[in-house]
Amino acid sequence: MIATNQTAIEDIKKLGEIIKDIKFAMVTSTNAEGSLQSCPLTTQDVEFDGDLWFIIGRSCELAKNIQSQPQINASFASPKGHYVSISGKAALVEDRAKLEELWSEAYKVWFSGGIDDPNIALLKIDVTDAEYWDSPSSTVVKMAAFAKAYITGDPRALGEHHKVHLN
Template sequence: MTDESTAADGRQRVTELIRQARICMLTTIGVDGRMMSRPMGLQEAEFDGDLWFFAHADSAKVRQIRVNPEVNVAFSDQRHHAWVSIAGTAQEGFDRARAERLWNPLLKAWFPDGLDTPGLTLIKVHATSAEYWDSPGGTVVTLFGFAKAAVTGKPPKVGENHGVDY
């Protein structure tokens, strides 16, 4: 297997894992230098290196992105024992055509006027790297690994950890 096919496989696995999780924590850097995280719903499951989120243009996260665009997006899928951390650069801006493609009726809970909500904007996070932890064996294998570790005193092997560059 070539390095390029290995990288492509890693990017494909990241895509699968974030598609399953859908909810993430977006971490920005405040003007005082502190990191701040909040839950966000991913708006596009087809991951090509960019993640999309709806937001209010006057929100703290958008103001923080304008000052320091370096962000992290972390996904946790407890059902599949998988975690993904994506480092990237964010930018904010409203693109009506893209917003129409990304819109989901469930978003009305946060944006009651739909795409016409005053101050509605999009956040695009362009991934620069990702790291994932994957436990493809499922719950039984993971629990067995923990039980074995408790008996043997050796750390459990509960899955794989890989890094991916974009």
């Protein structure tokens, strides 16, 4: 995904700043029966450019689900008060260079054949929409923000909330 206007570039940068330190995402897909199904995936240590990348098993339920229903959601939450919900279109991608970029020896726990394991798949999510909540990180600042929101009746004092449309 390549941003074409300044607002989209700023939105992508802000989303990237929030999710870069969140180690895991809960990725939700729709199964064959129409039920939502979630699984945790490791957030990749790459600069967010509007696409999310994950390494998954080709035979896992998530891979099967996106074959028939590519709409997907990835949600991120940190103890520091950062929350992101991302929606987009998922696809399994064959890209050896990208796999090498993302690969870590820790993945051998799931893929005993290493980087050449035939069950490895790259999941690419082309982000279309996102929503984030970014609140103060220190306890004292959170308490002051809560007090201000309570007194003024304005929940915006609790932090930034923004909806983003990328495509």
